[in-house]
Amino acid sequence: xxxxxxxxxxxxxxxxxxxxxxxxxxxxxxxxxxxxxxxxxxxxxxxxxxxxxxxxxxxxxxxxxxxxxxxxxxxxxxxxxxxxxxxxxxxxxxxxxxxxxxxxxxxxxxxxxxxxxxxxxxxxxxxxxxxxxxxxxxxxxxxxxxxxxxxxxxxxxxx
Numbered sequence: 509x510x511x512x513x514x515x516x517x518x519x520x521x522x523x524x525x526x527x528x529x530x531x532x533x534x535x536x537x538x539x540x541x542x543x544x545x546x547x548x549x550x551x552x553x554x555x556x557x558x559x560x561x562x563x564x565x566x567x568x569x570x571x572x573x574x575x576x577x578x579x580x581x582x583x584x585x586x587x588x589x590x591x592x593x594x595x596x597x598x599x600x601x602x603x604x605x606x607x608x609x610x611x612x613x614x615x616x617x618x619x620x621x622x623x624x625x626x627x628x629x630x631x632x633x634x635x636x637x638x639x640x641x642x643x644x645x646x647x648x649x650x651x652x653x654x655x656x657x658x659x660x661x662x663x664x665x666x667x
Contacts, residue, residue, distance in 0.1 A: 519613075526610045533603040540596040544642065547589040551649050554582050558656060576660035582653035586646040593646070597639040 561574050604619065611617035626635035 522610065522613055526607070526614065529603070529607060529610065533600065533607065536596065536599055536603060540593075540600075543589075543592055543596070544645070547585060547592075547646065548649075551582060551585055551589075551653075554578050554585075555652060572660055572663040575656060576664060579653050579657035579660050583650055583657065586650040586653065589646040590643060593639060593643050600639075 558575065558578050561571050561578070604623075608617070608620050608623070611620050623629075629635050629637050
């Protein structure tokens with residue numbers, strides 16, 4: 509019976525670090541998804557509040573100010589969300605650079621091979637980066653808030 513060769517302690521340590529780092533990258537993606545859910549919930553809730561405020565004609569001047577505040581808040585949140593998406597993109601990019609570097613010292617480079625298959629994201633027919641899609645969501649949600657801002661300003665300044 510042949511004895512198994514002992515694994516190099518440095519390789520074992522690298523493999524443990526690699527597993528931990530890949531898990532951290534996955535957690536970062538989960539946080540990104542939770543962040544997106546948070547913004548979608550807040551922004552759609554504000555739009556619901558807008559429909560309630562717009563249907564309330566008793567306090568017309570107060571409602572117009574409320575609509576203006578909702579519009580500004582919605583646009584600010586869309587902007588912050590867009591910046592958050594970019595921040596997560598930068599963080600993920602850095603994490604995968606580290607993962608690719610670690611894989612150079614491992615027997616199989618699964619993420620590196622996957623990235624080659626996807627042609628490094630250069631051909632949109634093969635791979636359309638999630639972040640590119642994700643960045644449209646706050647921009648699309650900014651449209652009703654922009655329209656609301658224009659409407660509120662119109663209602664306030666032109667009686």
